[in-house]
Amino acid sequence: MREAGVVATLLPGCSYTLRTPYPSARRLLDRGLHVALATDFNPGTSYCENMQTMISLAMSTMDMTLEEALNSSDD
16 A cells, blocks of 8 residues: 555544544554545534544544644645
8 A cells, every 4th residue: 555655544533423443543654654634524424524623533542643643634
């Protein structure tokens, strides 16, 4: 995936809403992949469109640093 230039897009709001395990951002980052955060805002899987909340979830549940979470949410 790294060699193909894949950007792993993680949706922490879905895990929160659906009460499923959070993806391991740390595992992906440690393997050199680029990680993006998104909200997947929709009423079925994630009813939160707030990126600050996604950053907070990424830091508290997916082992991302503040710098990694902020960089992953850039446009």
